[in-house]
Amino acid sequence: xxxxxxxIGNLGKDPEVKKLENNNAxxxxxxxxxxxxxxKSGEWQKLTEWHNIIIWGNLAERAEKNLHKGSTIFLxxxxxxxxxxxxxxxxxxxxxxxxxxxxxxxxxxxxxHPSTENISGGNNVDNHNYDQRPQDNSDDQVDDLPx
Numbered sequence: 058x059x060x061x062x063x064x065i066g067n068l069g070k071d072p073e074v075k076k077l078e079n080n081n082a083x084x085x086x087x088x089x090x091x092x093x094x095x096x097k098s099g100e101w102q103k104l105t106e107w108h109n110i111i112i113w114g115n116l117a118e119r120a121e122k123n124l125h126k127g128s129t130i131f132l133x134x135x136x137x138x139x140x141x142x143x144x145x146x147x148x149x150x151x152x153x154x155x156x157x158x159x160x161x162x163x164x165x166x167x168x169x170h171p172s173t174e175n176i177s178g179g180n181n182v183d184n185h186n187y188d189q190r191p192q193d194n195s196d197d198q199v200d201d202l203p204x
Contacts, residue, residue, distance in 0.1 A: 060135040060136055061133070061134075061135060062132075062133070062134050062135060062136055062154050063131075063132070063133050064088060064090055064108060064131075064132045064154070065090065065129070065130070065131050065132075065162065066088040066089050066090040066091075066108070066129070066130070066132070067088070067089050067127055067128065067129050067130075068086050068087070068088060068089075068124055068125065068126055068127060068128045068130070069086065069087035069088065069089050069107065069126065070086055070087060070126050071086070071124070071125050071126050072084040072085065072086040072112075072117070072120045072121050072124050073085050073086065074117055074118070074120070074121040081113065081114060082113070082114060082115075082117035082118050082121070083111065083112070083113055083117055084111070084112045084113075084116075084117035084118075084120045084121060085109070085110065085111050086110050086120070086124070087107050087108065087109060087110065088107070088108045088110050088130070088132060088154075089105050089106070089107055089108075090105070090106050090108065091103055091104070091105050091106075092104045092106070108153075108154055109151065109152075109153040109154065110132065110134070110153065110154050110156055111137075111153050111154070111155055111156065112134075112155070112156035112159075113155075116156065116157075116158070116159070116187055116188075119187045120159070120187070123161060123187070124159075124161070128161060128163055129161075129162040129163050130159045130160060130161055130162060131159065131160040131162055132154070132156050132158070132159045133156070133157050133158045133159070134154045134155050134156040134157045134158075135154070135155050135157070136152060136153075136154060136155075137152070137153055137154075137155050138150055138151070138152045138153075139151060139153075157188070158187060158188035159187050160187070161187075
């Protein structure tokens with residue numbers, strides 16, 4: 058059985074980070090993904106889906122330092138649905154994505170990140186990969202596809 062989510066999107070707000078009693082950090086933010094489609098009249102439409110993201114520990118602290126509203130990220134995680142009771146004592150459910158790693162895809166700001174010339178002429182990318190999973194180096198071949 059597999060429970061894996063891969064998203065590329067933009068943060069809807071700065072991460073909200075809290076420290077729990079055990080000093081463990083938890084961060085919450087929303088991530089927007091976009092999908093384009095052609096409607097019946099031949100016009101292109103854009104559909105935005107909002108995802109609730111939660112991340113824990115050192116990854117949450119890294120998110121607090123490095124992610125901001127509008128940041129574009131590649132996020133890997135898993136779906137989790139949980140039950141809670143609201144203020145009116147009604148049981149409700151929410152589905153969120155528990156992030157295991159993220160990579161910042163924003164263009165580098167050259168005033169803050171000195172960079173070498175990009176030969177392809179494309180944009181420089183902030184290539185920090187933040188992962189709270191243990192690294193598995195047993196297979197050194199890397200697949201360029203995210204699935």
